[in-house]
Structures are given as C-alpha cells and as structure tokens.
Amino acid sequence: MKQWRRLSRPARWLAVGGGLALVALACALIVQTASSSAPESQRLETIGSGDIEKVVLATGTLKPAVQVNVGAQVNGQLRRLYVRQGDRVKKGQLLAEIDPTLQESELNNARAQLASARAQKRSAEATLWRYRRELERQKAMMRDGAGVRSDYEQAQADYDAQVQQIAVNDAQIVQAEMTVKTAVANLGYTRILAPIDGEVLGIVTREGQTIVSSQMAPTILVLADLDTMQVQTRISEADVQKIRPGQPLWFYAIANPEKRYTSQMGFVQPAPQEMLEEQNMGGRSGGQQPTAVYYNGTFAVANDQRELKTAMTAQVFIRIAEAKGVLRVPVAALGQALDAERYYVTLFDQGRTETRIVRVGINDRRYAEVLEGLQEGDRVVLPQETTQE
Structure with a gap:
C-alpha cells in the first residue's frame, strides 16, 4: 500500500489501465475458446438430400413352388428304382416299378x-x-x-x-x-411315372421294400420344381394391414447375406395359420391363447442358378413406402414429439444452438423425410454417444 501511495497519479492510472486490458484479453480468450470448441464437443450432421425407403421386416422360409410326394396306390414289393437323388426328370418318365x-x-x-x-x-x-x-x-x-x-x-x-x-x-x-x-x-x-418336370429331392422307399397302401399312399420319392422357389413369410399382426399383394420387396438368405434377391408380394393369408390348424383339429386348442399372431405371406422368386435351397431361412424386407431425392434428417436428431409428424430439432449455427420445430414424412429408421422446418445445409445436433466402461 505504501508503494502504491508513492506512485504518481499518471503511474496509477497506467497500472489500472494495464490491469483492465489483461482482464479483457482473458475474457476474450475464454469466449473464443468456448465458441471454437462447441462444434467439437457435439455431434453434428449436415442436412442433405437422398432416398428413403420404408420397409416391413419379416422372416421367411424357402420351399419349392411345386413339390410332389410321389407315392404308390397298390401293394407290392418295390422291384426297381430308375432314378437317383438329384436327377432331373420329365413328366411321364418312368421312376420306379412295383412287382x-x-x-x-x-x-x-x-x-x-x-x-x-x-x-x-x-x-x-x-x-x-x-x-x-x-x-x-x-x-x-x-x-x-x-x-x-x-x-x-x-x-x-x-x-x-x-x-x-x-x-x-x-x-x-x-x-x-x-x-x-x-x-x-x-x-x-405298378409303374410309377413322374407327374411333373422336376428334380428328385429325396428317395424315401428303397428297392426290395414292401409297400402297403391300405390306409394311405406311402411315399416312394419326392419331386420338386426348383426353377422357382416360394418364400413363406410370417407377418406380424402389427404390420399385416400395411402389406398387400404386388408390393416390391427384397430378401437375402441367412446362408449368404451378401446376395440380394428381388420379387413382389404374392398372396397374404387372411387368417393366421395357427387358427386354421386349430379348426382342422376340431377347435381343440387346449384353452391357450397365442401370445403373438402372425399371418402368412407368400411370393415366388426365380432360382435358375439353384442357389436357393429348400428350408433355407430368408430375411425379407417389404417396401411399403418410398421417397426419392428428398430432404432428409437423421432420426437420431429428432427430439421431443409434438404429434405424429412434428418434432423439436436442435440446430447449430455460428457457435450457437437453437431449437426449431420440423415436420417429417416417412422414415426408414435412419433418416426421416423433411416436409417443413429445415433447409439443405443446416447442421443439426445429434445426441451424444454413451460409452460403457
């Protein structure tokens, strides 16, 4: 304090001015650091255009479009088989002969x-x-x-x-x-002829076996037309009203997820398969109500290369809506919902954030179509990714 009193008045003012300048410089550095680090501390994505495809996911099972269990209508010993498993046969060709x-x-x-x-x-x-x-x-x-x-x-x-x-x-x-x-x-x-053009999927009865057809026709072999496969999908009750014949779809077999096949939906069964089976059993369901209801949807796909095998599992994507070349926003950027179409979105612009209401259309679980509220080039804030240690 004594030293401060010894300073002249001009020297005092010079010291106060220097201190204020240092304080102002420090504040400016703090503001600049905060504004420049804001984009780095938040995940941002720029709004752009693209295609959106809304799909319904379903699991399906592959089987031949035409499959016939070739059986015997008479009794006797199977004297000879003229085909082997995997052989291609023509309609009317001799397959086997009974004594x-x-x-x-x-x-x-x-x-x-x-x-x-x-x-x-x-x-x-x-x-x-x-x-x-x-x-x-x-x-x-x-x-x-x-x-x-x-x-x-x-x-x-x-x-x-x-x-x-x-x-x-x-x-x-x-x-x-x-x-x-x-x-x-x-x-x-006694002469078993091929009822269709196809391939021998399997031999059930061997040469020398005795066939007794008193109650039902025993199967000798199984024929199938593998040029066309049928996919039977299980569509959830929540999605079945969105599915109709003719809708485009694509699928891949679990055995080869890299290969994509395209087709369109054929027939959608109006009743669950479980209910039909229950009616066939005379309505005896044991009093148990199924926890989930699924409807069968079937469609055909060409199989010229024989890549698709019987009983394979397929992951099916049925397209129920699409939009091409539209403005789109990441679904992750959508905040609180005001109704079915309007959401809050946080934008980042010139070091500041602002909240805006946007109206969206269809979405594919990754992007949503922007109808109102955003322009191309806007940057939206995405929620921070959480990491588990």
Missing part, C-alpha cells in the same frame, strides 16, 4: 369274370328266344280256342322273368367291365 404279380392276377380274374358274365347273358338270350316261341304258340292256340288258360299264363310268366334275367346279366357285365378297368389301372399303378 406286378398280384395286379396281373387280379386283372386275369376280372377278365374271366367278364367272360363268364357275357356267356351267361348269351345263355339267357337263348332261353328267352325259347320262351318267346312258346308264348307265341300259346297266344295262337288261345285265339283258335284250343289253348289252356293256365298254360298261356305260365308261358307269359316265363318270358317276363327271362327278360328281367337279361337285364341282370347286362348289369353283371357292366360290373365285370368296371372290375377289369380297375384291375388294368392297378396294373398300371
């Missing part, structure tokens, strides 16, 4: 019964001719007054009965002919 001994015997027996029925009819026709002659003779005698009434009535009855016998013989012949046709068909069933 025809039983069916040949049935056919011979049916033909013998038919011959017997026809012989019986010929015999009945000969008897009918004799009864007709006798009836005509009795009628002539009755006209001449030389006949006996009882003999005439007997002749008439014999003739009428024989006419009915001919009708019985005709019915027996028809029945025997049908038996022959059935036996011929059963003999033909």
